[in-house]
Amino acid sequence: MPPALALRGITRRFGSVEALAEVDFSLEPGEIHALLGENGAGKTTLMSIAFGLLRPDAGSISISGTTTSLRNPTDARRHGIGMVHQHFTSIPAFTVAENVALAAGWRLAPHESAARIRRLAETTGFAVDPALRVEDLSAGLKQRLEVLKALAADARILLLDEPTSVLSPPDAEALLRQIAEFRGRGVATVLITHKLREAITIADRVTVLRRGRVVHSGPVRSETPESLARHMLGEAADSSPGPAPVATSTGGTRMSARTLAVPRLGGSGSGLREATLTLQSGELVGLAAVEGNGQRELFRAIAGLAAPSSGTLELGGTVAFIPEDRTAEALIGEFTLTENLVLSQRSAAPWIDGVWIDWRKAEARAAELIAEFGVRARGATARAASLSGGNQQRMVVAEALERRPAVLLAENPTRGLDVRAAREVMERLRSAARSGVAVLVHLTDLDELLSLASRIVVLSEGTLLELPAGASREEIGRRMLGVAAS
Amino acid sequence: MSASRRIQGLVGLWTPLAAVAAGLVVLALALWAAGYDAPAALQALWRGGFGSQDAVLSALLPRAIPLITIGLGIGLAFRAGALNIGAEGQFYAGAIAATWIGLLLGSWPRVLAVPTVLLASLTAGLLWAAIPAVLRLRFGVLEVIGTLLLNFVAEALVSWMVQGPLQESKHIYPQSDPLPLAARLPILPGTRLHLGLLLTLGLAAGLWVMLRRTLPGFQLRATGANPLAASVMGGINTRRVFALALGASGALAGLAGGFEVSGTSFALFQSLSPGYGFTAIAVALLARLNPLATIGTGLLFAALEAGSSAMQREAQVPAVVVWVAEAVIIIAVVLADAWRRRRSLAEAGT
Numbered sequence: 001m002p003p004a005l006a007l008r009g010i011t012r013r014f015g016s017v018e019a020l021a022e023v024d025f026s027l028e029p030g031e032i033h034a035l036l037g038e039n040g041a042g043k044t045t046l047m048s049i050a051f052g053l054l055r056p057d058a059g060s061i062s063i064s065g066t067t068t069s070l071r072n073p074t075d076a077r078r079h080g081i082g083m084v085h086q087h088f089t090s091i092p093a094f095t096v097a098e099n100v101a102l103a104a105g106w107r108l109a110p111h112e113s114a115a116r117i118r119r120l121a122e123t124t125g126f127a128v129d130p131a132l133r134v135e136d137l138s139a140g141l142k143q144r145l146e147v148l149k150a151l152a153a154d155a156r157i158l159l160l161d162e163p164t165s166v167l168s169p170p171d172a173e174a175l176l177r178q179i180a181e182f183r184g185r186g187v188a189t190v191l192i193t194h195k196l197r198e199a200i201t202i203a204d205r206v207t208v209l210r211r212g213r214v215v216h217s218g219p220v221r222s223e224t225p226e227s228l229a230r231h232m233l234g235e236a237a238d239s240s241p242g243p244a245p246v247a248t249s250t251g252g253t254r255m256s257a258r259t260l261a262v263p264r265l266g267g268s269g270s271g272l273r274e275a276t277l278t279l280q281s282g283e284l285v286g287l288a289a290v291e292g293n294g295q296r297e298l299f300r301a302i303a304g305l306a307a308p309s310s311g312t313l314e315l316g317g318t319v320a321f322i323p324e325d326r327t328a329e330a331l332i333g334e335f336t337l338t339e340n341l342v343l344s345q346r347s348a349a350p351w352i353d354g355v356w357i358d359w360r361k362a363e364a365r366a367a368e369l370i371a372e373f374g375v376r377a378r379g380a381t382a383r384a385a386s387l388s389g390g391n392q393q394r395m396v397v398a399e400a401l402e403r404r405p406a407v408l409l410a411e412n413p414t415r416g417l418d419v420r421a422a423r424e425v426m427e428r429l430r431s432a433a434r435s436g437v438a439v440l441v442h443l444t445d446l447d448e449l450l451s452l453a454s455r456i457v458v459l460s461e462g463t464l465l466e467l468p469a470g471a472s473r474e475e476i477g478r479r480m481l482g483v484a485a486s
Numbered sequence: 487m488s489a490s491r492r493i494q495g496l497v498g499l500w501t502p503l504a505a506v507a508a509g510l511v512v513l514a515l516a517l518w519a520a521g522y523d524a525p526a527a528l529q530a531l532w533r534g535g536f537g538s539q540d541a542v543l544s545a546l547l548p549r550a551i552p553l554i555t556i557g558l559g560i561g562l563a564f565r566a567g568a569l570n571i572g573a574e575g576q577f578y579a580g581a582i583a584a585t586w587i588g589l590l591l592g593s594w595p596r597v598l599a600v601p602t603v604l605l606a607s608l609t610a611g612l613l614w615a616a617i618p619a620v621l622r623l624r625f626g627v628l629e630v631i632g633t634l635l636l637n638f639v640a641e642a643l644v645s646w647m648v649q650g651p652l653q654e655s656k657h658i659y660p661q662s663d664p665l666p667l668a669a670r671l672p673i674l675p676g677t678r679l680h681l682g683l684l685l686t687l688g689l690a691a692g693l694w695v696m697l698r699r700t701l702p703g704f705q706l707r708a709t710g711a712n713p714l715a716a717s718v719m720g721g722i723n724t725r726r727v728f729a730l731a732l733g734a735s736g737a738l739a740g741l742a743g744g745f746e747v748s749g750t751s752f753a754l755f756q757s758l759s760p761g762y763g764f765t766a767i768a769v770a771l772l773a774r775l776n777p778l779a780t781i782g783t784g785l786l787f788a789a790l791e792a793g794s795s796a797m798q799r800e801a802q803v804p805a806v807v808v809w810v811a812e813a814v815i816i817i818a819v820v821l822a823d824a825w826r827r828r829r830s831l832a833e834a835g836t
Contacts, residue, residue, distance in 0.1 A: 305718060323718050330719055332712040343708050343720040347701060355700045399719070 002065030004029045004188040005050060005081070005157050010059035012045055019045045020212045022059070027157065032179065032189045034199035034220065037209035038232055038477070040445065043192045046209070047159045050190075051083045052076035063157070082150025083159040088142050090134045096145055097130035103149035117152070124151055125181055140171030144178065151187070158189045164198065165292055176202050194290045196225040196481050208232055225483040233477040251281035253316060254406045254438035255302060260311035262297035272297040274311065275464035277457060279407060279438035281316075284429060286453025287442040288480050294462035295442050299323075299411050302440070317406025322396055324411040326389065330396045333385030337377060337395060338366040340384050344399035365402075373398040374424075390421030397428050408432055410441040414448065426452050446477060501826075502772050502779075505818035506786065513811035517803065527801040531808070534796025535789030543677035545792035546785065548750050552577070552742040552759070554784035555686045556766035558693055559738030561775040565697065566731030567710035572618065572633025573739040574763025575640030579614035580607035580740025582640075582647055584747040585662050585754040589652070592666030599668040604744045611740015612733050614640065619729040629732060637763070645756055652754060661755035671749035680749030689738070693777040706731055739763060760791065768816045787812065 005027040012020040020042045027033050037043045048054040050061065052070035060067050063079050070076045073083070090099045097113045100106070106113055114130040121127040126148045128141055137145065143163055150158055160179070164172035179189060180202040193199055199206055200220055208216040208231040216231040256278045264271035272294040279285055289295045300306035301313065303321035323329035331340055342351065342362050351361040366380035375394045377387050384392060393413065400408060410429060414422035429452065433439045443449040450456070450473060458465045458479040465479055510528075517524040535546050556573045563570040570576075584607040591599040618632025647653075648660040655663055671680040697703040708716040709727040716722045742762065751758055769787050773779035794808035 303718075304721075321718065328712075329714050332708060332715050334711055335708070339704070339708075340719075342704065343716065346721050352701060355702060357699055357701055357704060359699075 001029055002062075003027055004064060005190075006062045007046070007050060008060050008062070010046065010049060010056045010061075012049065012054065012056050018212055020049075020056070023209070023212070023214050025207055025214070025217075027188045027190055028205075029188050030183060030186060031204040032183055032191060032202055034203035034206040035190055035192045035209065036194075036196070036199060036206060036228060036232055038446070040211075041209040041232075042212040043209055044161060045212075047083070047161055047190065047192060050076070051081060051159055077153055077155075080154060080156035081159065082153055082155030082157070084143070084146045084150055084161065084163050086162045086165055088146060090142065090145060090149070092133070092135035094134060095130065096128050096132050096134060096137075096148075099134055099145065100130070100149050100152045104152040104154075106152075117148070120148065120152055124148070124185070125178055126151065138171065139167050140174055143167055143171070143175055147175075147179070156187055158187055159192075160189060161192045162194065163191070164193065164195065172198075194481060196228045196483060199228065200225065210234060225481070226478065229478040229481055229483050230474065232481075233474045251436055253278050253314075254281050255279040255316065255319075255440075256312075256314045257298075257302065258312045260298075260301060260313055261309050262294075262301045262306050263309055264294075265296055265300065265306055270294050270462035272301065272459075272464075273462040275459075275462075277464060277466075279440055281406070281436045281438050282433055284433040284439045284441065284452065284454045286449040286456045287440060287459060288446060288449055288456055288476055289442065289459035290480055291444070293459045293480075294464075295411070295459050296324075297462075298459065298464070299409050299440075299442070302407065303409055315407065318403050319407045319409065320400040320403045320405035322400050322408075322410040322413050324415060326392050326396060326415075327385075331384040331392055334383060336381045336383055337370065337375070337387075338363045338380045340395065341366045341369065341399055341402070345402060369398040369402065370395070373428075390417050393417060393421060393425060397425055401428070401432060405437055408437050408439045410439065412442055412444060414443060414445075422448075446473065446480075450476075501822040502774075502783070502819060505772065505815045505822065508818045509811040509815035512814040513807065516807060516810055520807075522803050523801060527797050527803045530797040530800040530803075531790070531793035533800075534793035537796075540677075541792065541796075543674065543679045545678075545795070546788050547683055548678045548680070549791055550784045550788035551680070551682045551686055551749070552746055552762045553766050553769050553788055554690065554781055555682070555742035555745060556739045556762055557769035557773065557780045557784050558686070558690055558777055559735035560766055560770040561773065561777060561780055562693065562706070562738070563731050563735035564770060565710045565775050566706045566728055567713060568619075568728050568732040568735070569628075569630045570615065570618075570633050570732055570735045571630060571767060572615065572636050572763070573735070573766055574759060574761065575633070575637035576611040576614045576736040576739035577743040577746075577759055577763050578640040578644050579610040579736075580743025581747045581754055581758055582644060582652070582743075583607050583610035583740070584744035585647075585652055585665065588665040588669035588748055589663060591669050594668050596668045596670075599666075600671060600748065603669050603748050604741060607744025607747070608737045608741045611743065612737040614740065615732050615736020616729075619732045622732075623725050623729060633732075641756075644754065644758070648755055654753075659755075662753045665748060665752045669748055670752060671745065673749070678750065680745070682745035682749050686745075687781065690777045690781050697777065739766075765791070765812070768812060772815060772819050 003026040007023065007025040010020050010023040023046060025046065035043050045054065049056050052072045052075050061070060062068065068079060097110060097117055100117055101108060101113045117130040126144050128145050128148060134142065134145065164175060167175060176198060191203060200223060203220045205218065206220050206223060206228065207214060208228065210232060258276050259274040260272065261274050262272040270293055275298060287295055297306055299321065301308050303319055327333060332343065342357060351358040363380045370377055370380060373394045376391045413425050417425065429439050429441055441452065456467050456471065456476055458467060458476060460480055460482045467476060467479065514524050514528060517527050534541060536542060556577060560570055560573055584603045587606040588603045591602060614636060617636060618629045621627040621632045622629045648662055652662045654661055671682055673680045697707060705720065705722050706727055708720055709722060709724045713724040717724050746758060747754060765787055769783045770780060772783040790808050790812060794805040797803045798805045
């Protein structure tokens with residue numbers, strides 16, 4: 001029997017970056033095939049190509065032995081391919097039946113759709129009451145509905161992009177059990193996941209991507225979490241040096257969190273579970289974590305933006321926070337750079353006198369910072385939205401350092417920056433640490449993080465682990481994936 | 487650099503003027519198409535608003551006072567991102583309170599009675615706006631819905647008041663007794679112009695300074711522009727700012743109700759307001775939420791309303807035709823704004 005889906009020699013570039021290089025991937029009828037890889041390894045790019053969201057630069061796609069080209073998702077759906085995205089794509093105010101009918105293109109009376117959904121639920125096991133409104137469903141049921149929508153459109157090939165990342169552990173288990181039970185009813189499934197145990201529990205085969213190339217592909221039977229982690233992180237990683245040891249003569253504790261727990265923010269992720277962490281003056285601590293493992297909550301609790309549910313937090317001075325989303329959280333686009341500076345410095349600034357703002361003084365300081373940090377802008381009265389991403393981030397970093405913080409939090413501060421701007425931001429963090437600031441930084445790229453940090457802590461499913469000085473890259477990578485020490 | 491800023495400043499000034507011109511042109515065309523004597527009608531419109539000293543002092547300015555006062559409040563709320571469209575109801579809440587308290591204070595000296603009446607109206611407007619603020623922050627009911635629906639409640643309340651607790655002693659008409667002299671605002675002799683004009687001009691100047699030069703004003707603007715960044719970077723309690731701005735805008739609308747009762751009508755009755763609370767939204771928007779510009783746009787809309795009565799009297803043109811002109815002005819301003827925003831986004835994108 002030909003494979004349900006075969007991708008051959010797929011290559012895709014984004015600008016100068018080669019996201020995928022001659023990737024071969026085949027999905028057998030009826031199997032569950034786990035697709036693993038670090039952040040940026042190319043998993044989502046590969047699945048986007050299989051779903052017609054992206055066109056490959058080279059390579060071919062064949063479905064049940066017939067070579068086809070997928071121009072868009074509608075094309076992919078016509079060929080029986082369904083995709084479940086990381087985030088919910090249903091309309092909250094509509095009922096389950098309405099959402100399914102919309103996704104599958106049914107033109108039926110409401111009771112007919114409901115009956116059809118019940119029949120589908122019986123044959124597939126993905127049961128959701130068709131009359132319920134989506135906004136009233138739990139996260140687990142919502143994700144089950146996403147799968148049901150794909151199946152209602154007669155999908156024979158299911159692409160699941162981290163379907164459990166937004167679910168609590170019991171909901172995630174229930175969904176996986178369902179996917180496993182569903183195996184062998186003629187539907188082939190690709191499961192993208194960061195959770196190695198998930199892959200080992202339910203998949204038949206596994207393919208591992210590293211930096212856009214397939215580094216391993218085979219049956220899951222013979223794999224362990226350790227062996228999969230080794231594939232993902234690379235053999236060479238074993239010998240690569242870990243972070244430099246902590247500078248010993250530091251100037252005292254600047255932040256101390258004890259058994260700090262924070263409920264999850266927004267709809268997804270794990271929240272923070274009883275984390276204990278201290279930051280010393282002059283150290284640059286790297287926080288390694290896969291998205292949604294509690295780093296958002298940790299940063300915001302220290303910055304005073306999220307209320308802990310338990311635990312204590314002691315701070316030795318001002319906390320400055322560089323949030324991940326520049327345009328949404330760090331800057332007001334329609335405000336000038338001067339106004340953004342005034343916003344960030346709050347009420348303790350030389351230009352504030354009681355309730356009055358001395359704009360001339362603020363503008364003069366903004367102009368100085370623009371020059372000092374190399375922000376390319378028309379001047380202090382330029383609107384923040386008129387700057388490029390790199391220059392916006394230079395301004396945000398300048399604002400954070402201008403607060404003379406005791407603790408500096410940087411949440412993925414190089415996101416979306418070109419190499420030069422990213423290097424500059426990292427150099428600013430380094431020099432801040434040298435001048436005695438306690439810096440906590442999270443970067444999605446583990447190699448960048450290792451090159452920057454003097455000490456690494458790992459967050460996995462909300463649990464914080466301190467790693468001994470000199471822990472290897474592989475050890476850190478395995479901890480991020482929730483694999484215990486060997 | 488400075489040249490481009492100067493051009494931007496001109497665009498900012500020219501769009502409202504062009505919008506007004508467009509509104510008047512459409513009005514003239516509509517009059518002509520409907521078979522009226524357009525030049526005569528437009529002349530009557532002008533005379534009604536600006537034609538004589540009497541028109542200005544007794545028709546234009548008394549109408550401008552509530553429009554400016556309410557418009558200032560709406561501008562403040564919109565700047566903070568609170569879409570208060572319940573100024574009509576807040577105006578009536580203020581009018582009820584002013585009537586009630588004013589009727590009780592006949593024996594007080596005027597210097598105490600008038601401030602008390604105004605304070606009562608302001609407080610009533612504040613409380614009326616506090617309801618949708620609480621509904622929004624506690625229960626997630628959008629303030630657009632809350633403020634809008636409370637308009638109907640306030641109107642029903644007035645209707646009940648003037649047939650019940652506040653009805654005149656003779657119990658014939660659905661209106662209150664006239665306010666005692668002690669509770670009335672001083673009036674320029676021989677006109678209908680009252681002291682509220684000076685107060686509201688002072689308020690406009692004060693709010694302008696607050697938004698430009700003070701930290702609370704800056705925090706209010708930041709909250710409206712990007713509440714997330716305002717709280718993450720600025721440490722601003724944006725919920726508090728939102729509630730305060732909505733409350734303040736209710737207080738100003740309530741104050742306008744107090745001005746109307748103690749300065750113009752001297753009594754409470756149904757349809758005391760010819761829709762001031764809604765027209766003032768247009769006043770604030772046309773002024774781009776700028777307090778000083780609100781004075782100008784308030785005068786413009788007052789002139790249109792005063793002129794429309796004259797137009798009806800002298801040229802037999804129904805006054806509602808003027809609403810067409812008002813609507814065209816608003817639509818033109820909104821379109822010009824949207825166009826400008828898209829252009830500046832396109833420039834930022836390059």
